[in-house]
Amino acid sequence: xPDTSPDHQADDLLARLLAAPQFSLPPREKAALLLPLLDGLxxxxxxxxxxxxxxxxxxxxxxxxxxxxxxxxxxxxxxxxTHHLASVPDEAVHAxxxxxxxxxxxxxxxxxxxxxxxxxxxxxxxxxRLLGPKRLPMMIVDHRGTLTGGLSARAxxxxxxxxFGRDHRFALDADxxxxxxxxxxxxxxxxxGPFLIFGFTALVWRHFLPAAARxxxxxxxxxxxxxxxxKTLADQAVDNATFKATLRRETGLTRIHxxxxxxxxxxxxxxxxxxxxxxxxxxxxxxxxDPDSWEPVAPGGRGVIQVLSALPRSxxxxxxxxxxxxxxxxxxxxxxxxxxxNGGGWRGTAFxxxxxxxxxxxxxxGDTAGRRGP
Amino acid sequence: xxxxxxxPPVPDLDLLLPRPQRIxxxxxxxxxxxxxxxxxxxxxxxxxxxxxxxxxxxxxxxRNRPALQALGFWLRPAALExxxxxxxxxxxxxxxxxxxxxxxxxxxxxxxxxxxxxxxLSLLAGNRSVLRLSGRLDGLAPSRDGAMGDAxxxxxxxxxxxERAPDAAASVALVGYGHDDAVSAALSAACDxxxxxxxxxxxxxxxxxxxxxxxxxLAFGDRSSLMALDCAAVLALDRTGLDRLAEDAANDLYWFxxxxxxxxxxxxxxxxxxxxxxxxxxxxxxxDAAAQRAGxxxxxxxxxxxxxxxxxxxxxxxxxxxRRFGNRLAVLTLERPERPALAPFGAGTLLETRIPxxxxxxxxxxxxxxTLGVFGFPSDRLRALARRLxxxxxxxxxxxxxxxxxxxxxxxxxLPRQFLRLVEIDPHTARPPAPSSSGS
Numbered sequence: 104x105p106d107t108s109p110d111h112q113a114d115d116l117l118a119r120l121l122a123a124p125q126f127s128l129p130p131r132e133k134a135a136l137l138l139p140l141l142d143g144l145x146x147x148x149x150x151x152x153x154x155x156x157x158x159x160x161x162x163x164x165x166x167x168x169x170x171x172x173x174x175x176x177x178x179x180x181x182x183x184x185t186h187h188l189a190s191v192p193d194e195a196v197h198a199x200x201x202x203x204x205x206x207x208x209x210x211x212x213x214x215x216x217x218x219x220x221x222x223x224x225x226x227x228x229x230x231x232r233l234l235g236p237k238r239l240p241m242m243i244v245d246h247r248g249t250l251t252g253g254l255s256a257r258a259x260x261x262x263x264x265x266x267f268g269r270d271h272r273f274a275l276d277a278d279x280x281x282x283x284x285x286x287x288x289x290x291x292x293x294x295x296g297p298f299l300i301f302g303f304t305a306l307v308w309r310h311f312l313p314a315a316a317r318x319x320x321x322x323x324x325x326x327x328x329x330x331x332x333x334k335t336l337a338d339q340a341v342d343n344a345t346f347k348a349t350l351r352r353e354t355g356l357t358r359i360h361x362x363x364x365x366x367x368x369x370x371x372x373x374x375x376x377x378x379x380x381x382x383x384x385x386x387x388x389x390x391x392x393d394p395d396s397w398e399p400v401a402p403g404g405r406g407v408i409q410v411l412s413a414l415p416r417s418x419x420x421x422x423x424x425x426x427x428x429x430x431x432x433x434x435x436x437x438x439x440x441x442x443x444x445n446g447g448g449w450r451g452t453a454f455x456x457x458x459x460x461x462x463x464x465x466x467x468x469g470d471t472a473g474r475r476g477p
Numbered sequence: 478x479x480x481x482x483x484x485p486p487v488p489d490l491d492l493l494l495p496r497p498q499r500i501x502x503x504x505x506x507x508x509x510x511x512x513x514x515x516x517x518x519x520x521x522x523x524x525x526x527x528x529x530x531x532x533x534x535x536x537x538x539x540r541n542r543p544a545l546q547a548l549g550f551w552l553r554p555a556a557l558e559x560x561x562x563x564x565x566x567x568x569x570x571x572x573x574x575x576x577x578x579x580x581x582x583x584x585x586x587x588x589x590x591x592x593x594x595x596x597x598l599s600l601l602a603g604n605r606s607v608l609r610l611s612g613r614l615d616g617l618a619p620s621r622d623g624a625m626g627d628a629x630x631x632x633x634x635x636x637x638x639x640e641r642a643p644d645a646a647a648s649v650a651l652v653g654y655g656h657d658d659a660v661s662a663a664l665s666a667a668c669d670x671x672x673x674x675x676x677x678x679x680x681x682x683x684x685x686x687x688x689x690x691x692x693x694x695l696a697f698g699d700r701s702s703l704m705a706l707d708c709a710a711v712l713a714l715d716r717t718g719l720d721r722l723a724e725d726a727a728n729d730l731y732w733f734x735x736x737x738x739x740x741x742x743x744x745x746x747x748x749x750x751x752x753x754x755x756x757x758x759x760x761x762x763x764x765d766a767a768a769q770r771a772g773x774x775x776x777x778x779x780x781x782x783x784x785x786x787x788x789x790x791x792x793x794x795x796x797x798x799x800r801r802f803g804n805r806l807a808v809l810t811l812e813r814p815e816r817p818a819l820a821p822f823g824a825g826t827l828l829e830t831r832i833p834x835x836x837x838x839x840x841x842x843x844x845x846x847x848t849l850g851v852f853g854f855p856s857d858r859l860r861a862l863a864r865r866l867x868x869x870x871x872x873x874x875x876x877x878x879x880x881x882x883x884x885x886x887x888x889x890x891x892l893p894r895q896f897l898r899l900v901e902i903d904p905h906t907a908r909p910p911a912p913s914s915s916g917s
Contacts, residue, residue: 154792157792158788158791158792161791161796161798161799162787162788162791162799162801178788179781179784179785179788182785182789182792185789186789186792394777394780394781394804395774395804396803396804397784397804407777407781424781424784426781428777460777460781461778462778462782
């Protein structure tokens with residue numbers, strides 16, 4: 104007797120999305136697989152997460168099946184900083200992922216073994232699309248100490264990415280100075296062949312690029328994957344184009360891919376294609392919403408970024424309204440360029456992240472002239 | 478180890494008005510000390526206020542800024558004369574009002590225009606006044622459309638008025654400085670009156686800086702406010718009346734993004750269950766329409782913060798219903814009329830609940846409540862209510878629409894009187910001394 108339970112159907116849909124080459128699906132085809140998955144997650148969390156059920160009942164008229172991706176109800180991502188939102192019992196919790204946001208408060212994301220495994224599989228599918236099936240020698244633009252001490256999003260990011268490389272070398276010391284010996288050792292290991300560089304955007308710009316340029320390292324065979332946000336760089340008026348042009352000029356690095364994601368949705372990351380735009384993997388999508396009406400914007404429009412992911416089963420994070428601002432470039436980017444002969448262009452929603460909403464301060468007699476304490 | 482025999486030097490501050498310049502605290506205090514003495518409600522002070530008022534009411538930039546218009550009206554000579562009479566003609570017998578001396582005023586850092594009121598009152602009292610303007614004043618920065626902020630317009634016009642009234646202007650200093658306790662400490666140590674408006678944390682912080690023993694310490698901390706509507710009275714309104722009430726309520730709600738102490742956050746319906754539902758169904762869409770007509774539109778950060786807060790409120794309070802009108806208005810219903818454990822976020826968020834009659838508002842009122850805006854109740858019932866509450870919250874009962882208008886009583890304190898001291902002149906001084914019983 105065939106298993107027709109919702110979970111089995113979800114597993115089947117997920118398997119198909121994972122099996123298809125990432126970033127390759129035409130939007131209609133992708134939505135046909137993704138929408139039932141996301142709607143199933145809404146139903147699951149509605150059933151298993153009482154606070155989520157309450158929010159849907161009060162603010163969305165209960166669980167109303169979504170007819171399109173943008174109808175999947177979204178939670179503001181800031182809720183994970185103040186409320187415990189889990190769809191699994193405490194004894195099923197495998198790990199609690201934390202991320203310290205800019206506001207000081209910490210997001211807490213509850214993972215069970217199943218969701219953690221899905222995240223790993225999804226990230227592998229996404230990275231394989233970029234790096235090919237073979238693991239490459241890998242340089243990590245960070246120091247080894249990052250990995251010890253709590254499951255921070257930074258540590259999780261590094262650890263998650265390390266599985267896609269081999270012969271790992273950490274390019275920075277504990278004081279974030281450049282470790283030339285490690286970097287040269289990695290280049291020797293790669294012996295002119297392709298290698299992976301991974302790190303946080305700000306660390307790459309501030310601690311890696313200047314030293315690599317000064318030493319005249321040839322990184323032209325490297326593939327850089329970087330993420331973590333542009334805030335510190337935007338303060339120095341460094342945008343993605345400047346970032347890439349400078350790296351190319353100083354180190355010969357041409358294959359540079361920005362990665363957009365967040366602790367609240369690990370796994371289904373968005374990657375920058377050769378066109379310089381971010382693309383949604385098969386397992387994820389974005390909707391950009393006009394903050395005046397919260398309606399989706401048309402291509403060319405700017406607004407608040409909503410992220411969708413088919414992975415979160417242990418917590419209601421499959422549809423989140425972020426505090427990031429972005430521009431929607433295309434709903435289907437049929438010709439997003441080819442990623443190094445791995446087949447196919449980058450299809451689907453293309454967008455860029457332009458910044459973060461400033462922290463809202465409610466005017467009034469509230470907090471005032473005395474001080475702005477730490 | 479080096480011992481420093483001297484206290485650390487007090488840094489300079491920015492004198493913003495009159496005549497912007499960098500100045501040492503000691504020099505600023507010397508200058509204020511040398512300013513011509515002003516008696517309470519002096520002609521010079523009234524003239525300066527009147528000139529400021531005239532400029533506010535005439536300037537095209539204040540046309541669409543109700544907060545500045547309201548201040549302009551409040552500062553008119555006729556209004557100040559009424560204020561003078563209220564203050565000076567009700568003194569205890571055989572007393573004479575004199576200024577307190579040096580007033581150190583620290584108004585709220587994030588309300589554009591409220592600083593003007595304590596400044597004017599202190600000046601009218603005849604005090605030398607140092608008013609600290611926070612760099613956080615939104616109104617100092619241009620707004621989204623590039624227009625000058627409210628505070629910038631207000632300060633510009635005050636500067637012009639001060640140029641014309643040098644005697645009165647000499648006793649006023651509007652200053653700015655960073656988060657520098659040394660400056661605050663020096664000003665505190667020199668003043669006879671310190672008045673602080675702010676969050677409870679800010680007040681506690683400033684209170685650590687000592688005042689001279691005889692100085693008066695006034696603090697106006699976080700407050701909250703409510704609005705109570707009589708269902709029958711609302712249902713009796715025709716379309717025009719309903720729209721007028723909605724406009725008044727929108728004024729109370731949307732000035733300062735609903736963030737002022739007097740901005741209502743709780744809406745109390747007084748009447749039967751069905752009446753209340755019908756009244757809400759009629760009133761709330763008109764309130765939203767009034768906000769829309771007034772052009773209320775929270776910026777993206779505020780809209781996002783409001784949306785997040787709305788979700789949190791649903792999780793944290795026993796809300797039974799949520800009505801949303803775009804980004805402008807969100808109304809959350811509490812079935813049981815009990816004081817909620819937390820105040821809803823502003824920017825157009827109301828918690829509504831129902832009680833059978835205004836007399837039963839007690840359980841909804843907290844000590845920190847300041848203003849109760851009302852519609853549809855006779856004044857004798859409101860007086861009885863105030864008597865019944867007996868100081869357990871609510872310092873003001875005002876008609877809906879006047880929550881943010883400024884009166885001489887602030888948070889239960891008659892502010893103009895606090896800016897004055899009383900000299901007692903015993904009438905017996907006119908008689909020959911009585912024979913002393915102690916044989917010295």
